[in-house]
Amino acid sequence: MDFFAGFDTLPSQLMFKELEIVYSRIVAAGLEINMTRGLPSVAQLELAGSFLSLPGATNFVSRNAIDWRNYGCLQGLPELRELVAEPLLGLPAEQVAVGENSSLALMHETLAYAFIHGLRASPQPWRKEPVIKFLCPVPGYDRHFAMCDEFRIEMLPVPMLATGPDMDTVEKLVACDPAIKGMWCVPKYSNPSGAVYCSDTVARLAKMPTAAKDFVLFWDNAYAVHHLTEDEVPNQPIARLCEAAGHVDRPLVFASTSKIVLPGAGLAFFGSSPTNLVWWLKHRASKTIGPDKVNQLRHLLFFANSAGLTAHMKKHRVLLAPKFEALEAGLSQGLGNMEQVAWTRPKGGYFVSLDLPEGCASRAVELALNAGVALTQAGATHPRGIDYRDTTIRLAPTYLDLETLGIATQVLVVCVMLAIAQNGGSQNSVHGHGMV
Amino acid sequence: MDFFAGFDTLPSQLMFKELEIVYSRIVAAGLEINMTRGLPSVAQLELAGSFLSLPGATNFVSRNAIDWRNYGCLQGLPELRELVAEPLLGLPAEQVAVGENSSLALMHETLAYAFIHGLRASPQPWRKEPVIKFLCPVPGYDRHFAMCDEFRIEMLPVPMLATGPDMDTVEKLVACDPAIKGMWCVPKYSNPSGAVYCSDTVARLAKMPTAAKDFVLFWDNAYAVHHLTEDEVPNQPIARLCEAAGHVDRPLVFASTSKIVLPGAGLAFFGSSPTNLVWWLKHRASKTIGPDKVNQLRHLLFFANSAGLTAHMKKHRVLLAPKFEALEAGLSQGLGNMEQVAWTRPKGGYFVSLDLPEGCASRAVELALNAGVALTQAGATHPRGIDYRDTTIRLAPTYLDLETLGIATQVLVVCVMLAIAQNGGSQNSVHGHGMV
Known part of the structure; x- marks a missing residue:
């Protein structure tokens, strides 16, 4: 035409x-x-053709002696966690749990726990607060914003720069307003600008004092390994920096394989500090007997190892x-x-x-x-x-x-x-x- | 020995x-x-051996023209809903949605929506009520009770008889206490007694006046097709009876294939009135872009039809x-x-x-x-x-x-x-x- x-x-x-x-x-x-x-x-989608026949007949035995076909194993197979933890979340496998098929759902779930029970450092469940506010780098991801709407979280936009969110604004806001409990971050290849948070931005996010004792970063590492050039941006060491700054519970890290294997048939992951993970799994135990380990094994066999993922x-x-x-x-x-x-x-x-x-x-x-x-x-x-x-x-x-x-x-x-x-x-x- | x-x-x-x-x-x-x-x-578990290689290479095209490998299709593939709706939930396919791998998780999710937003008939979100109470037929399922604990729902035990819950007690309690918003029901082959709610019990549950306008039955049809004898108990027509009694939104029906194919790798289902389903999917849309349709297709190919399920x-x-x-x-x-x-x-x-x-x-x-x-x-x-x-x-x-x-x-x-x-x-x- x-x-x-x-x-x-x-x-x-x-x-x-x-x-x-x-x-x-x-x-x-x-x-x-x-x-x-x-x-x-x-x-x-066709890249995942062989994925559709897996795991197939296999004698796989997980080292934790769980029968992957039966109930249980709330945190997920250790072998699968070891495969994904570092490349997708920048965390050790022990600090990662495997969920269902949607990282959005894990964010929603985490918000629900915060509202019903409060985070570990919360003075009270978020539902008891008169208002909860989140910082929203803008332009940003519409589904993050829709989730705020769903939970009646007030959204405070902050400008998204080529280096990440405008940290001068961020630091000022979180320092003075204890109702600001969280912030959305897509730290790498951000939706929609593709911006990558620079090391200074990440360091300031880790270090900044916040009026809310239970302030958290919803660190949506959606595009962890989704490079478009040879210049592959590594994961930012947000967990290590937060821990060094005395804010070990600050980052809540999310990722998934939706855009790696097949949307819908992927796996979603949650990772955080060891204590946050215990908190999270404790609440999760009231919700499910265990995740889909057949899909975990399917991933494991499809990639074999992290080189296979790369x-x-x-x-x-x-x-x-x-x-x-x-x-x-x-x-x-x-x-x-x-x-x-x-x-x-x-x-x-x-x-x-x-x-x-x-x-x-x-x-x-x-x-x-x-x-x-x-x-x-x-x-x-x-x-x-x-x-x-x-x-x-x-x-x-x-x-x-x-x-x-x-x-x-x-x-x-x-x-x-x-x-x-x-x-x-x-x-x-x-x-x-x-x-x- | x-x-x-x-x-x-x-x-x-x-x-x-x-x-x-x-x-x-x-x-x-x-x-x-x-x-x-x-x-x-x-x-x-070994009965599901061939399940592990499905869907495999297939030219399946869903009649709703959704690419089952990609995002979307929040309610689930129509073909799969048609297969399971009647035998597992006793509902038409249009009134059923497919979730992830755990019906417990769908109950938890539904409770979360009720607490955050309220049910359709709720005067306010449940989180704003001073207390929420559920009727708990006893003996019952520990994970139902744990979920009440998680949501700080006060549990009122009612005796479980061979014919289902003691309806004289149930009717008296729900008639006078508007804080009683729900009731756990495992209507068929109940956990742990194996009791089957008799038709009189089901009719009374459908008809009974309740002080709470938003009273609901958490109808956990966990053992819908899990017969141990030739005397296969059919599904109770709870939805039809509730509708006839003017309580169309009363039953929230749950089921799963965890104990049909493989625990963890099964599918969970939610079904209710058309209006409740719209309410439920609206909130679900803030949480996920869509369910695992690869697993839905796997189920479809494994069973082929309801005779295959039987x-x-x-x-x-x-x-x-x-x-x-x-x-x-x-x-x-x-x-x-x-x-x-x-x-x-x-x-x-x-x-x-x-x-x-x-x-x-x-x-x-x-x-x-x-x-x-x-x-x-x-x-x-x-x-x-x-x-x-x-x-x-x-x-x-x-x-x-x-x-x-x-x-x-x-x-x-x-x-x-x-x-x-x-x-x-x-x-x-x-x-x-x-x-x-």
């Missing part, structure tokens, strides 16, 4: 009327492209990196000379964050949707779905094949340019060369 | 001194037998029925002529409940433990683990092979007789023929 046929110029040099012609051609094409969520592609992630990278490169190329070519338009170039994870001039994001998303390309809803990256400046769009290039992604990127570029143009050039300083 | 060598009489006709000699022989044998929990035996349960029965028969025979032979000693003869499920004269249960369990046979702790069948009359012992014959079960039953018989004898014959009316 050549939406630009007849225009002998770069898209960014089109006049407003020409843009409208191109847009009407796109609408007429009747596209149906969905890039709302960070789904693995079908090709990625090798498997390289296969994902081979499929994913070209998509991020294509998106980057499309955005550069189409929007590279637009002022107040910027996007991230992540080294891992599943998303790119696109920033537009104030007041343009929701219009661009609306134009794209009308043209058959569903993007993540504008505002989704902000608490309660409200991006007051209306600037941020989350881009999810992983699910589409390269050709479709190329079309979607073209549509995105045209919709962004139209939205900016429609929003009026002057106040938003739009200076595309040929643009009105 | 012939503990009775040299005594030319039935165990029940032994004198006290002779009993002590037999007991010392048992202790000397150094047994290590664990019958504390209702675990499937290794032979039962056929599979017959294989369990072939393994389990002889154990219950052997236990029954051993108890009859050893304790059949003891006054105030009685036990149940379940037609399904995993347990037998043994009643001793007042004050003897914990002593019998202690004697058995000292002799190397671990029984379920006395009191476990009662709220907070306290059986004030100290009469009830839960027997779990499923895990042991027949020979070991025979030995354990002999030990049990001797320990029961000793405990009764040591407790003094007069006040407890022990009238074994040759007993002191």
Whole structure:
């Protein structure tokens, strides 16, 4: 589909009327492209083909003498914990427990324990507090924010920088407000910007004094091994730094294999200090007799060892990196000379964050949707779905094949340019060369 | 091992001194037998051998067009819901959702939603109520009671009869106390007595007026298809009866395949009224992107259809029925002529409940433990683990092979007789023929 046929110029040099012609051609094409969520592609799912027949007939005997087919083993098979603890959580295996298929569910569960019983250091269960607040680096992950809504946790946005959350703001807020009990952190290849918390950020998060004695970091290491380049970012030593600073119970670490094997059929993990783990498992014991150890064994046999995990992630990278490169190329070519338009170039994870001039994001998303390309809803990256400046769009290039992604990127570029143009050039300083 | 060598009489006709000699022989044998929990035996686990290689390579396409390998499908695959809804929950597939591997966890989750948000009919979230009470038929399931402890729910015991809970007591209590918000029910092959709620009990549970507008039945259909005889008890029509009585939201139905395929690797289900299901899934959406559909497909391929499920349960029965028969025979032979000693003869499920004269249960369990046979702790069948009359012992014959079960039953018989004898014959009316 050549939406630009007849225009002998770069898209960014089109006049407003020409843009409208191109847009009407796109609408007429009747596209149906969905890039709302960070789904693995079908090709990625096929990497787990042999996973589907495992564990099969096996004589595996766990060293803890548990029959992996029967009840029990609340913390999870030690062999599996040893495989994942360091690469996925940056923790020793003894400090990690294996849950079901969703790390989100483990976060929800941990919040439920905090509300019903309080954390170890809580003066009282959170449900008895008049208000509970969480710091939310923004842009961030909509499902974290939805969980706050679910628990009626008040969300305080803090700006997300390329180095992680704005620590000056964070330190000031937590120091003075004892109602701030927690903070969402996606420390590596953050959703949606791809930002990596730098070592200074991590050190300050570990050290900072907090008014709440039971302040915790919900450390969602969702993209621990999800590298897009050779420059593989290591796990940040949050647990060690917190312990050194006298805040051993501060980090609650979560991870999963949802985007490693198969979404839904993966395993989720919780890790923290030894004392927090005891607290967590004590409450968990009222909830379940034990996790799915068949799936644990399936993982163990599929990866064999941590080298197997690393090798498997390289296969994902081979499929994913070209998509991020294509998106980057499309955005550069189409929007590279637009002022107040910027996007991230992540080294891992599943998303790119696109920033537009104030007041343009929701219009661009609306134009794209009308043209058959569903993007993540504008505002989704902000608490309660409200991006007051209306600037941020989350881009999810992983699910589409390269050709479709190329079309979607073209549509995105045209919709962004139209939205900016429609929003009026002057106040938003739009200076595309040929643009009105 | 012939503990009775040299005594030319039935165990029940032994004198006290002779009993002590037999007991010392048992202790000397150094047994290590664990019958504390209702675990499937290794032979039962092996029935699921082919389950371990599923789903394998398959072209399965769900009719809802969901890629079962990817995220989503919060309610679960429609094909799988159709397979299990009627036999396991007695509900239509549209009113059933598929969870993870533990029905206990779904009960815990539902309680959490009730505490955080309230049920649909709740005047306010349960966490805001000064006290929440649940009716607990006794003897009952220790993990239900532990969950009440976890949520600080006050437990009101009601006697469990052969026909289900004592409905005169139940009706009186729920009619006058608005703090009574729920009731635990294991309606079929109840844990531990094996009792089946009769149709009159079920009808009264459905109809009874309750002071709490949001009163619910936690209907734990744990043993829906776990028959031990040809006389297969059907599911009680609790949902239909509640609806007819104007209490459509009253039953919250739970079931799982833990004791059908493999504990831990099974699937758990929640079912209720259409409106309750919407309420439940709405909250669940904040917690997970979707369940493990690979395991759902594995179940679907393993059973193929409901006839496959029925056929599979017959294989369990072939393994389990002889154990219950052997236990029954051993108890009859050893304790059949003891006054105030009685036990149940379940037609399904995993347990037998043994009643001793007042004050003897914990002593019998202690004697058995000292002799190397671990029984379920006395009191476990009662709220907070306290059986004030100290009469009830839960027997779990499923895990042991027949020979070991025979030995354990002999030990049990001797320990029961000793405990009764040591407790003094007069006040407890022990009238074994040759007993002191």
